[in-house]
Amino acid sequence: MVHPFDHPQIRYVQSIDELITAPMRDGVNAICWQREIKGDFSNILEHLQPERGITTWEREQLLALPLTNEGKMAVEFMLRDQEQLRIHGIDPAIDSINGYIGHDEQELMRTDVCSFHVDRATDEAYTYLCTYSGASSIGVRNEDVILRAKVPSVRAALLADFGGEDDETFLEYLTENFFDLHYDALPGARTFSFGVGHLWRIAIDYPGCPVPPCIHRAPDPVKGQAPRMILIG
Numbered sequence: 001m002v003h004p005f006d007h008p009q010i011r012y013v014q015s016i017d018e019l020i021t022a023p024m025r026d027g028v029n030a031i032c033w034q035r036e037i038k039g040d041f042s043n044i045l046e047h048l049q050p051e052r053g054i055t056t057w058e059r060e061q062l063l064a065l066p067l068t069n070e071g072k073m074a075v076e077f078m079l080r081d082q083e084q085l086r087i088h089g090i091d092p093a094i095d096s097i098n099g100y101i102g103h104d105e106q107e108l109m110r111t112d113v114c115s116f117h118v119d120r121a122t123d124e125a126y127t128y129l130c131t132y133s134g135a136s137s138i139g140v141r142n143e144d145v146i147l148r149a150k151v152p153s154v155r156a157a158l159l160a161d162f163g164g165e166d167d168e169t170f171l172e173y174l175t176e177n178f179f180d181l182h183y184d185a186l187p188g189a190r191t192f193s194f195g196v197g198h199l200w201r202i203a204i205d206y207p208g209c210p211v212p213p214c215i216h217r218a219p220d221p222v223k224g225q226a227p228r229m230i231l232i233g
């Protein structure tokens, strides 16, 4: 299969077992199992009529929909991913995303999922991600970003809010408020699309992670655009 992009951070695999077990090393922080998507996802969305925001759909709800054969194929495609990951102890959700609620209410610094960020855990963990329908997530090279809290104007605003010195306690304040997870892309930053149908496992920030975490973001919602269907876990 031809890879859509040549990227030093991405490794391509051929199966779910490889996706789950491939080591993250030598700077590789995103593993991609490329697939050709099967089924009619718009048929699912017609019946789900998802509300604004993020809605998680259970297996039973999806199986109960009166779908066309193509629609059923799409449901099977998603549920197979979910089942296979569950066998390996990962419990991803199947979500529809119909815009976001509360995105415009961040005064101090953006910390929403449409802003470049890393995920974090206290123990070894990874994020599994697939876009089945709609705009896909976006990644960026680690060397092409700056921690948003290090942008001078942002840092000044954060320090003013914190009301103290730029010291250890301030760093704790950044962590507690997730301000240390978000990044700005530098001019000319090399971004890449996660594409539709491919299942990804990306590195997240946990103590001892051998590679830099994968910096990524959700696509900006576009008014009037159909909701997205994704797997995330």
Ligand SMILES: [Fe+2]
Pocket: 113, 117, 118, 119, 216
């Ligand atoms: Fe994320």
